[in-house]
Amino acid sequence: MIVKAASRGRKRSSSATHAVCAAALLLARQLGPNRVTIEGIAAEAGVAKTTIYRRWPNAAAVVMDAFLAEIEPLIAYRRGHSVAETLRNALTDFARALDPGRRDLLRHMIGAAQSDPDLARAFWDNWIRPRREEGLAAIEAGGLSRDEGALLLDLVFGAFYYRLLIPYAEIDDPWIDALVRKVCP
Amino acid sequence: MIVKAASRGRKRSSSATHAVCAAALLLARQLGPNRVTIEGIAAEAGVAKTTIYRRWPNAAAVVMDAFLAEIEPLIAYRRGHSVAETLRNALTDFARALDPGRRDLLRHMIGAAQSDPDLARAFWDNWIRPRREEGLAAIEAGGLSRDEGALLLDLVFGAFYYRLLIPYAEIDDPWIDALVRKVCP
Amino acid sequence: MIVKAASRGRKRSSSATHAVCAAALLLARQLGPNRVTIEGIAAEAGVAKTTIYRRWPNAAAVVMDAFLAEIEPLIAYRRGHSVAETLRNALTDFARALDPGRRDLLRHMIGAAQSDPDLARAFWDNWIRPRREEGLAAIEAGGLSRDEGALLLDLVFGAFYYRLLIPYAEIDDPWIDALVRKVCP
């Protein structure tokens, strides 16, 4: 998370924090993620701008936090009988979790991270890395080496994000299946 | 390209167009691509804002045009004796063309395209698609089907862009080699 | 005046200027002069903030300009048969021109000038000095020396402003009469 911390003095209002995150998500869906502004969030959440700036550095960080909090619980690795099955599960579960709104949000988060190192770091630490670690563990449990696993993940998740960001075609089950079969002979 | 056209009356000053592109690239390198503004370009290029708006819809489009004009000639497919060699050539040439400045620029263009459909279209039409077509042709010449080729490109270029955007690790020759060997047995 | 000037490009809208001054005076009367803000003026005048900032450096300068434009025509020296009569005329005319609203405005302008040199200069150049020059000329026409005239003006206008700023008592005709008789024997 990006939220800053504090200790002495008056406690931070957690209701304000929640209101801000909720407002950020709402606006991201309503207006598109790149039209979310601090002033808009503040108005929607019934909170002062300063209260937001005290916790997050900019609007994209708020949206990132809200997005991560929302999506994190939705995805968990379902290990299969084989490495191929585990990969297939991960990809299809991921694809299903991404309704169009979340898909836009995710595309935008990655986009914003390209010009904001803090955001990039947050994204990597809170989204990519933990899922990658889980994936590597699952693959190692299937009997492959860690390097081999990294290569597999690069290939299939690379292709997945590629289609996510440069949308020349759909992400569907047959395509996922072909991907997995190609790299797990 | 994104540049709009015109015909009657005074001819458009092509020196102005070039000055604008040069200024856009300069500012993109100096300030980072996302801090390039129309006003900044206008001032740097010694040109009026209206002159820019007459040609491009927004600052990102200028940078995109300038970037594509700069990078396009740098990359051409070198076909090899086999599909694997062709892929390897394409990836290593690409990696070499991306000095850190251009790499940032490219990352940022992709990022910006995530929240600007026009930009996304321009990027797809002028950068991704032609290169993809070239790649497919090369693979078909190597005896594989078009669908098979599409899958190969998704996998290796997916992985490539994945590492480009989410930079947990370097893009180097051994890694490229491992990628290609994995998908071209 | 404090308004800045320009020449090439689009002409400055004089209707905007007038609307801003009118709004400034209105708000100064409604809320008290020190609660006039740029944002308030902009809203009241139906004008963008930038349009105001392009012409004036801050809210006090707008109010100053508006105040001077309003009050300047109201006061003109009426020369009398004697120096004493001229002074008395000047003071009573001044007192009558200051309805409570304008009196507050004047007090506030002087107050604000104490912590803003530009404002002080504008006040001196556009209000105090021209009136002082007129007064000196009238007194010289009455046969006194310039130095003598300066001393007279210091004394009677000093007393006048003193009572204006530190309001322990009223400014009325008998008091003015006593002042003048004291210094013009």
Added chain:
Amino acid sequence: MIVKAASRGRKRSSSATHAVCAAALLLARQLGPNRVTIEGIAAEAGVAKTTIYRRWPNAAAVVMDAFLAEIEPLIAYRRGHSVAETLRNALTDFARALDPGRRDLLRHMIGAAQSDPDLARAFWDNWIRPRREEGLAAIEAGGLSRDEGALLLDLVFGAFYYRLLIPYAEIDDPWIDALVRKVCP
């Protein structure tokens, strides 16, 4: 003074009070009196904002208190052999007590009082009135009526403050001398 009082419970820390006044004066000199803020004083004095608000209503009041406490002891009426001499003493002593820093402070206090009735009252009660009473007493002791004395004080102190606030010229001994001679024939 403006300081509020209290009785039961923990005693107010007088060291805090002093620290606040000292900080207020320091900042008034360093930044100019109108840029003194409660937050600035609190930080400079190492004191919580609430501690200041418990005693004073706003920043100007703190500065006023600090200023009065500093300047009050510096000026005491020196009665002369004549009314003229007494006036001359008062004016020259006053002029001498006003080094440039204090002069700015005094100008600013008067300025601030123009848009803050409480401040105006405090200024009048603690600075102007006591000194005026002393002056009237001295003049009465010289054999003049109270009304006559009031007129004299209006004239000479009026002129004095006039030059203080609208600084077109210096306040020096010859000018003071001329003033006094003009009104005390």
Added chain:
DNA sequence: CATTAATCGAGACGGTACGTCCAGTCTTTAA
């Protein structure tokens, strides 16, 4: 001697306004 009321520091809170940047449009003069 415990209670209790006031004070202290720290700092979060809802607000207002600031002055700036930039967007995209419009107007003016010159070429």
Added chain:
DNA sequence: TTAAAGACTGGACGTACCGTCTCGATTAATG
């Protein structure tokens, strides 16, 4: 018509302070 110059409306920025409000910790007189 296009170009440059620059004014226009407007949205949002991030900051500075305001005055108020919790907090938990002291500090003293009172019961």
